[in-house]
Amino acid sequence: MIGITSYGGYIPRYRLSRKTIVQDMAWYSPVIMAVAGGEKSVANWDEDAVSMAVTAARDCMTGRDRKSLDGVSLASTTLPFADRLNAGIVAAALNMKEDGVSNADFTSCIKAGTTAAISALESIEAGNKNSVLVVASDQRRTKMATMVEMFFGDGAAALLFGKDDVIAEFKGSHSVNCDFIDHYRGAGKEFDYGWEERWQRDEGYGKIIPQAIGGFLEKTGMKIGDFDKVIYPCYFGGTHKGIAGKLGINKENVHNNMHAVCGDTGTAHPFVMFVSALEEAKPGDKLLLASFGQGCDVMAFEVTDRIKDFKGPNGIKGSLANRAELASYQRYSKFRDLIAADLGIRGEANPSSALTVLWRKRKMLLGLVGAKCRKCGTPQFPAMPVCVNPDCWAVNEFDEYEFADKEAEILMFTGDMLAASVDPPAIYGLIGYDGGGRTMLDFTDCDLDQIKVGMKVKMSFRKRYFDERHGFTGYFWKAIPQARGGDA
Amino acid sequence: MAKGIRDKVAIIGMGCTKFGERWNDGSEELMVEAFQECLEDAGLERKDIQAAWLGNCFDEAGVGKSALPASMALRLPNISVTRVENYCASGTEAFRGAVYAVASGACDIALAIGVEKLKDIGYGGLPEFNSLMGVVNQLWMANMTAPGAFAMLATGYAARYGLDIDEVRKALAHVSVKSHANGALNPKAHLRKVVTEEQVLNAPQIAYPLGLFDCCGVSDGSACAIVTTPEIAKSLGKKDLVSVKALQLSLSNGTEFAYDWDGAHFITTSKASTAAYKESGIKNPREEISMMEVHDCFSITELVTMEDLHISERGQAPRDIMDGFYDLDGGVPCQVDGGLKCFGHPIGASGLRMLYEMYLQLHGRAGDRQLKDPKIGLTHNLGGFPFMNVCSIAIVGKYGA
Numbered sequence: 001m002i003g004i005t006s007y008g009g010y011i012p013r014y015r016l017s018r019k020t021i022v023q024d025m026a027w028y029s030p031v032i033m034a035v036a037g038g039e040k041s042v043a044n045w046d047e048d049a050v051s052m053a054v055t056a057a058r059d060c061m062t063g064r065d066r067k068s069l070d071g072v073s074l075a076s077t078t079l080p081f082a083d084r085l086n087a088g089i090v091a092a093a094l095n096m097k098e099d100g101v102s103n104a105d106f107t108s109c110i111k112a113g114t115t116a117a118i119s120a121l122e123s124i125e126a127g128n129k130n131s132v133l134v135v136a137s138d139q140r141r142t143k144m145a146t147m148v149e150m151f152f153g154d155g156a157a158a159l160l161f162g163k164d165d166v167i168a169e170f171k172g173s174h175s176v177n178c179d180f181i182d183h184y185r186g187a188g189k190e191f192d193y194g195w196e197e198r199w200q201r202d203e204g205y206g207k208i209i210p211q212a213i214g215g216f217l218e219k220t221g222m223k224i225g226d227f228d229k230v231i232y233p234c235y236f237g238g239t240h241k242g243i244a245g246k247l248g249i250n251k252e253n254v255h256n257n258m259h260a261v262c263g264d265t266g267t268a269h270p271f272v273m274f275v276s277a278l279e280e281a282k283p284g285d286k287l288l289l290a291s292f293g294q295g296c297d298v299m300a301f302e303v304t305d306r307i308k309d310f311k312g313p314n315g316i317k318g319s320l321a322n323r324a325e326l327a328s329y330q331r332y333s334k335f336r337d338l339i340a341a342d343l344g345i346r347g348e349a350n351p352s353s354a355l356t357v358l359w360r361k362r363k364m365l366l367g368l369v370g371a372k373c374r375k376c377g378t379p380q381f382p383a384m385p386v387c388v389n390p391d392c393w394a395v396n397e398f399d400e401y402e403f404a405d406k407e408a409e410i411l412m413f414t415g416d417m418l419a420a421s422v423d424p425p426a427i428y429g430l431i432g433y434d435g436g437g438r439t440m441l442d443f444t445d446c447d448l449d450q451i452k453v454g455m456k457v458k459m460s461f462r463k464r465y466f467d468e469r470h471g472f473t474g475y476f477w478k479a480i481p482q483a484r485g486g487d488a
Numbered sequence: 489m490a491k492g493i494r495d496k497v498a499i500i501g502m503g504c505t506k507f508g509e510r511w512n513d514g515s516e517e518l519m520v521e522a523f524q525e526c527l528e529d530a531g532l533e534r535k536d537i538q539a540a541w542l543g544n545c546f547d548e549a550g551v552g553k554s555a556l557p558a559s560m561a562l563r564l565p566n567i568s569v570t571r572v573e574n575y576c577a578s579g580t581e582a583f584r585g586a587v588y589a590v591a592s593g594a595c596d597i598a599l600a601i602g603v604e605k606l607k608d609i610g611y612g613g614l615p616e617f618n619s620l621m622g623v624v625n626q627l628w629m630a631n632m633t634a635p636g637a638f639a640m641l642a643t644g645y646a647a648r649y650g651l652d653i654d655e656v657r658k659a660l661a662h663v664s665v666k667s668h669a670n671g672a673l674n675p676k677a678h679l680r681k682v683v684t685e686e687q688v689l690n691a692p693q694i695a696y697p698l699g700l701f702d703c704c705g706v707s708d709g710s711a712c713a714i715v716t717t718p719e720i721a722k723s724l725g726k727k728d729l730v731s732v733k734a735l736q737l738s739l740s741n742g743t744e745f746a747y748d749w750d751g752a753h754f755i756t757t758s759k760a761s762t763a764a765y766k767e768s769g770i771k772n773p774r775e776e777i778s779m780m781e782v783h784d785c786f787s788i789t790e791l792v793t794m795e796d797l798h799i800s801e802r803g804q805a806p807r808d809i810m811d812g813f814y815d816l817d818g819g820v821p822c823q824v825d826g827g828l829k830c831f832g833h834p835i836g837a838s839g840l841r842m843l844y845e846m847y848l849q850l851h852g853r854a855g856d857r858q859l860k861d862p863k864i865g866l867t868h869n870l871g872g873f874p875f876m877n878v879c880s881i882a883i884v885g886k887y888g889a
Contacts, residue, residue: 041519137837412644412751415696416636428630453647
């Protein structure tokens, strides 16, 4: 049996109420009031498509052997590197093996996630691979007071495909590919450029998704009524309903487009919606997934008995529940760098990204891999040639030790108003890991007044700096204090 | 067994500029100002100096590389000059170089000079240092500043002793109030205004839980010392010699940061002070030390240091501070000249500036803040961060005391 063996998801903690946007921006573009309901998810200032992909991928691989992966595919239209494999950053952050794997970026189209999924399934079907992780992620920039600013949210989701312990069996796919341009983003451009909504709605989503699903049904002989959930993106609420009507899908069998809770997450959205459907699925449920973008991929799955024993990761449900309201539109605008606020002269220093160091220390910097002393058993970060235990000081006698999935406790911390930060104060502290080892990390996704010495923290892969001059994004791990909620 | 440095070297001249925002002076002017005072005090000429050490930390933002800036500014007679950098211990390191050179017999008369020109960067606080921490560290270390790194110590200290952070802040406020009171008496100090506890506690926050008045001044300045052997000093007609009793340095090895540490003390200071007391023959520092200049870069640093110098018992520094034990009229007056807090903190000069105050006090030349008959003075620098630092301690006193 071939299909999905695990899933994971990530919706950033910050949510921006669309009312907040309307309050601050409707003077400029009153039309945005038409979609003022609900909220959109907003990536923190230190997140991007790659960092969110890592979080979703790690979530998907919770309790699983990352070394057994034969490859990771990353689907996104907002990748930070045009020439450097972005999936390779994800792979390094997962501390995957390097030999005998094949990683790939699927990009330039918001249906790239399902395209990557079909490709993964085909390679498994062909017997070339056993286990492929596909993660889709997007963090699209939008101009102020636009409809897409209202519609778009940020997020990521991951699906693990394989042969063993399948929780949702793959039942076939069908694709339509055509050069229909509802919107595009020219190379090097910051923002999408779209044609009028009726074009996107009526000739785009409203025709192409039904066409592809119709083609799938015809090809496989299945009926739309066979499916317990039909999952397809479309942020135009009326059109989303209209597609169901066209295809004869009962209301209760259509998966919600999640406009109310996080908005449309772009390339990630078919996966985000699909994962949220899987989280509610029962054995025997049949799920039909469709994407959209220069065509449409349609994929069918049947949930197996194994879903009952599947230890759910945090997923979309868990990350939606971890919510903090971003009450200020200005703060959102600064997070997305839509307005110019002064970082101060202190913030001008540009770290040199020594490519030699990035290679030599890739496990440390991207995988948060430290060392465990073979002699005294002390876990330590960073790994150094001499053991840190003063009663040991063994030289070069270490095994690799991963800290990324360890919890830790805050030993000391501060909120620093002097440090150059997009979101002051810069909060950081010394943390001690469960099982040993300690280090100093930046904290993120937290509010200073919630933090206490002794509080638990979890690790999160984040953007650490952006070298504007060279266009280089540097990543490292931060600590997230485990105070739920919060209000920003 | 090493015998140590006690009474092997005497200080025969010192100089120190006024610290402050010296907009119209660069490192050269500052060094020459301190050096001229020092030469005059010693009654020597340039040609008498046989070796020199320059202490400076942010060379990138100030003097530039090598010891040439000192050799050229002071027009030293083509002698050996060495630049040393060890974060905030740089000034004391320069002093150590000169003292050891004399003690070894390699030369008779040596100069230690420290300088830092910090106000050429265009923003408040110390120069940004994350990008100066090495090619690996700058890619992962937390987005720290000095106040933030030390502020963490306050949360660690409060947690270690089960104190409410506001109790700790009160003791910290007294630390700053006391230093401002002392600084007000010192014409060379950068900040010369008396402040109240209320002002300190209500000041804007810089890094939780530290406010503006918990942080020392960022100043330009220079200080220097000329040292020789007690025998040569006497032959030059010097009386009431001030001699070096101990010079100790202790550096972190990564334990605090990556292995084990309570987050409420300085391992290095604790070790360096123990070694310094041994070297100087001090059995009971609380009784025997007449006065101190410690590294009060932040109020919390001073509080914790009182325990690591083994003068306050563990957990008892807040009580001693509130009791006024470290005030000018207390048991061991601390920051007699205003400290880093008010005299200012041009990094490379600070260790030598502390020694300057000890030297003035021992000679009875400290003006309004003169203590009664001090015999032994201790200076302390703490460079780097609480979890990864360089600690230097110097003890000086009346020769033979």
